[in-house]
Amino acid sequence: MHYDDTNIFAKILSGDIPSHTVYEDDKTLAFMDVMPQAKGHVLIIPKCQAVELTDLASEYACAVFKTAQKVIQAQRKALGVAGVVQMQLNGKDAGQSVFHYHMHLIPTHIHELGKHESVMADQDELAKLATKIRACIVD
């Protein structure tokens, strides 16, 4: 694995750039996607170096999925949505653009899933959505 530790999610993990946190524990961080494919789009990243799924140690894979269970339940409650698409890209040929493993949780229907935004979403709106989802997390 070649892991570039200057990638944007490594910088979010180190606190060098801000994000709107939804949930955090010792192995994972869940935060709002800044170019959402639907309202309430959340990303989950492991707190370890991994470019894609084949690099992810099983303890971190397990932690990411545990966090996903919490976040999906919170998205449903906070946003009043039933369907959440779970997506994860492996490699640039699959469309991966940030090379730190991340799971997408997108409140939408698969047939309505569009491209992600090309501009950043409104930060106040993202902050409000993060607060709403965070409040519905059951630990």
Ligand code: DGP
């Ligand atoms: P992928 O295409 O699977 O590599 O997804 C990368 C996602 O990361 C994409 O949906 C947009 C999001 N993203 C890119 N830069 C940032 C950032 O600086 N902050 C946040 N929160 N999300 C970002």
